[in-house]
Amino acid sequence: MAGALREHLVAYFEEHRKLIEADALQLLLSDRQPLALSRELMAQAGEGSPFVTREMVEEALARRASPMPRPAAAVPGLAPNANARRPAPSFELLTEGFTGPPVATQPIAAYGALFQSRYRALARMLRGRPDLPNLRPIRELRASEGGASVIGMVSGVRETAQRHHLILSVDDETGALEALVPRDSPAARIPFLPDEVVGLKLAFAKEPGRIPRVAHVERPDIPTTRPMGRASTPRRVIFLSDLHVGSRSFLGESWAHLVEFLRGRGPYPELAASIDYVVIAGDLVDGIGVYPRQERDLAIPDVVEQYAELGRRLSEMPDRLTVVAIPGNHDAVSPAEPQPALPANLAFQLPPNVRILANPSTFALSGVVVEAYHGRSFDDLIPAIPKASYARPTEVMRRMLEMRHLAPIYGDRTPLAPLPRDGLVIDPAPDILVTGHAHTYGVDRYRGVLLLNASTWQAETEYQRMRNISPVPARAAVVDLQSLALVTLDFSAGRPTVGGAES
Numbered sequence: 001m002a003g004a005l006r007e008h009l010v011a012y013f014e015e016h017r018k019l020i021e022a023d024a025l026q027l028l029l030s031d032r033q034p035l036a037l038s039r040e041l042m043a044q045a046g047e048g049s050p051f052v053t054r055e056m057v058e059e060a061l062a063r064r065a066s067p068m069p070r071p072a073a074a075v076p077g078l079a080p081n082a083n084a085r086r087p088a089p090s091f092e093l094l095t096e097g098f099t100g101p102p103v104a105t106q107p108i109a110a111y112g113a114l115f116q117s118r119y120r121a122l123a124r125m126l127r128g129r130p131d132l133p134n135l136r137p138i139r140e141l142r143a144s145e146g147g148a149s150v151i152g153m154v155s156g157v158r159e160t161a162q163r164h165h166l167i168l169s170v171d172d173e174t175g176a177l178e179a180l181v182p183r184d185s186p187a188a189r190i191p192f193l194p195d196e197v198v199g200l201k202l203a204f205a206k207e208p209g210r211i212p213r214v215a216h217v218e219r220p221d222i223p224t225t226r227p228m229g230r231a232s233t234p235r236r237v238i239f240l241s242d243l244h245v246g247s248r249s250f251l252g253e254s255w256a257h258l259v260e261f262l263r264g265r266g267p268y269p270e271l272a273a274s275i276d277y278v279v280i281a282g283d284l285v286d287g288i289g290v291y292p293r294q295e296r297d298l299a300i301p302d303v304v305e306q307y308a309e310l311g312r313r314l315s316e317m318p319d320r321l322t323v324v325a326i327p328g329n330h331d332a333v334s335p336a337e338p339q340p341a342l343p344a345n346l347a348f349q350l351p352p353n354v355r356i357l358a359n360p361s362t363f364a365l366s367g368v369v370v371e372a373y374h375g376r377s378f379d380d381l382i383p384a385i386p387k388a389s390y391a392r393p394t395e396v397m398r399r400m401l402e403m404r405h406l407a408p409i410y411g412d413r414t415p416l417a418p419l420p421r422d423g424l425v426i427d428p429a430p431d432i433l434v435t436g437h438a439h440t441y442g443v444d445r446y447r448g449v450l451l452l453n454a455s456t457w458q459a460e461t462e463y464q465r466m467r468n469i470s471p472v473p474a475r476a477a478v479v480d481l482q483s484l485a486l487v488t489l490d491f492s493a494g495r496p497t498v499g500g501a502e503s
């Protein structure tokens with residue numbers, strides 16, 4: 001695991017065009033959140049030196065006011081699993097999206113800091129690309145140069161009246177720019193989304209006063225060549241989401257079969273025995289007051305009791321499993337994203353083998369980097385992306401990876417927390433991106449990343465019928481961490497059937 005993490009760190013700095021010295025790397029590896037620390041280092045490093053030195057790591061460590069977002073072990077009642085019958089599979093928290101309250105007290109200043117953080121994090125990924133020659137701050141652009149490139153955050157897109165070309169508006173930290181994207185050009189093929197960060201190669205017209213034309217669009221995206229995290233010994237993880245414990249529609253019978261399977265009492269006991277991890281991508285309980293008249297749909301109307309029931313359900317699973325759980329928009333934490341982990345006064349009701357993390361969180365399971373995000377931003381991205389739908393959530397997840405951002409759109413249905421660091425930036429590039437929220441099920445691959453929208457354990461509700469969402473419940477995705485091969489188990493009819501690889 002340490003070797004895989006070392007490779008990820010080296011690749012991380014390479015992606016940001018820095019070389020890390022050996023003893024600096026050693027010091028980073030000794031930290032509990034090495035990737036979070038690396039990101040802090042990059043934020044401080046600037047453009048000057050191409051090296052990351054031990055002194056720089058020491059300074060970053062000294063700057064840290066709070067060394068670590070609260071880990072599961074800090075919660076009263078949570079302790080490492082003492083009953084493990086074989087060596088514990090490795091779990092490493094790399095970074096959590098939530099980083100504590102905003103530094104600025106005025107909302108405009110706090111959101112300003114958030115968007116500056118986003119711009120800087122994504123611009124770092126774009127800088128130095130050969131397809132963005134003559135890169136300039138917007139304020140320094142000169143039409144007389146003929147061509148230049150900028151990195152900007154999209155502030156608007158409109159169509160010209162007659163020819164339906166796009167007029168794209170972007171900002172950077174020095175100014176704003178409008179540029180024309182010809183309707184049928186490759187640059188117009190992927191729709192621009194509000195508040196995403198793009199690199200633009202511009203061509204200026206000879207005639208004075210005309211706006212530049214976009215000759216090429218470069219998105220942060222997943223590098224085409226990078227080291228892939230893979231387990232060195234046989235390990236498997238099962239992905240679940242949207243349990244909605246406490247809802248009348250919670251699929252208790254399917255859950256009971258899932259538990260029987262995991263305990264090795266159902267079909268495929270050898271597969272069950274090879275599973276070491278469970279990842280749950282949010283909406284652990286149904287919550288209260290999440291949508292109008294929700295109380296009619298609740299079997300357990302008290303949210304504390306809902307988490308007590310969740311604790312009982314999770315404790316039915318074998319306690320040798322490492323369970324990782326993030327919250328979703330139905331859970332009892334702030335709905336603004338990134339969301340903090342469940343507070344200790346609820347988390348203590350969960351069994352000790354459950355690690356409670358923020359939404360989103362990035363962690364390594366036996367060397368495989370998993371980014372887990374609940375997926376609330378589907379509600380904004382699906383209407384904004386042509387042909388996207390809740391039935392095909394992986395299309396949206398692919399777009400998230402291209403943008404390297406989980407929820408770029410501000411001011412719509414996904415509330416964004418004005419934190420000083422944009423924890424919704426996808427960094428590092430994961431091996432697996434898992435979401436939930438859609439209550440459907442989807443598997444795809446993009447540039448070596450496994451995209452998985454994990455299924456729900458709640459039947460269709462009236463609210464979903466009203467919103468025209470047809471759930472695909474009670475599917476569990478089992479992923480081999482040595483190969484990232486995936487098998488779907490379908491518990492919707494009770495005893496599991498193998499739904500086929502990748503289906």
Ligand SMILES: [Fe+2]
Binds near residue numbers: 242244328330
């Ligand atoms: Fe949900």
